Amino acid sequence: MNLVYLMSPKGGVGRTTLTANLAFALQRLGHQVVALDLDCQNSLRLHLGLPVSEQRGIVPGLQHSSDWRSQIMETPSGVGLLPYGEASQTQRESFDALLRQDPEFLGQRLGPLVNQPGCIVLVDLPSGPSAALEAMKKTAGISLVVMLADGASAATLPLVEHESYLGIDARKSAFYIVNQVYIRSRLNRDVTEFFEQRLGAAMLGRVHRDEAVPEANASQRSVFEYAPASAVIQDLENIARSISRMLPEAYGHSAMTFSQN
Ligand SMILES: Nc1ncnc2c1ncn2[C@@H]1O[C@H](COP(=O)(O)OP(=O)(O)O)[C@@H](O)[C@H]1O
Ligand SMILES: [Mg+2]
Secondary structure, three states: OOEEEEEOOOOOOOHHHHHHHHHHHHHHOOOEEEEEEOOOOOOHHHHOOOOOOOOOOOOOOOOOOOOHHHHOEEOOOOOEEEOOOOOOHHHHHHHHHHHHHOOOHHHHHHHHHHOOOOEEEEEEOOOOOOHHHHHHHOOOOEEEEEEEOOHHHHHHHHHHHOHHHHOHHHHHOEEEEEEEEOOOOHHHHHHHHHHHHHHHHHEEEEEEOOOHHHHHHHOOOOHHHHOOOOHHHHHHHHHHHHHHHHOHHHOOOOOOOOEOO
16 A cells, blocks of 8 residues: 655644655656645645645545545646645535544545555645544554654654554554754754654654745745755655655556646
């Protein structure tokens, strides 16, 4: 099952930014990538080059189709996108209720995507506890926990590591990324080293802090295109290669086509 989801106990740590940029990095390694937004902020589409006016998505489209393959939008980079969509409160609540009450719901919709040879699905989740996280934990996907190299993130580590947070199965397949590492800051360096020692092999990698990341996003370009010399590129490529190695079935050609927007 080629499914990877990005989560974090805290908000604003870079989940959406990393989902988009790891999607680009995995695509550059030759994978076909579908990015799925399960956060009602619906911001992943902006990182992947779709306009603010694009309102469609899986939540407003819930009544129309149960096959998410037909709702994948092609983005300028070629990464496929399943946006959350601009949803009303009622639509958001109905979606959360389905995630909570129907144990088959997410698996049925993701199944045709994640079992497609050559296709990797990357999922952007809301921060903290959510119906989407609870449903995702029941899949056989790999969880990537995004942390910042600060005291507040370090303080959340025991909570995240506790089996009640990720669940026993998900905990076994949990990996960590430390984002926005700023090596000139002593605290930042110390916390990053603490994470590396404490997490061992579960520490998938670190991503440097670079203003080129928000700038690339603001200009609706990928950081690969906007700042090819940034240290962030190497960081993203290393993490993408590690993800790729964990997903042996993610090679090969897929016949999936995306709808044009
Ligand atoms: N490696 C990085 N270097 C610099 N800024 C970053 C980096 N990663 C994320 N950011 C910035 O941090 C902010 C929060 O990122 P975002 O992806 O929206 O977080 P989340 O989805 O976890 O709420 C954004 O302004 C983003 O541009
Ligand atoms: Mg986000």
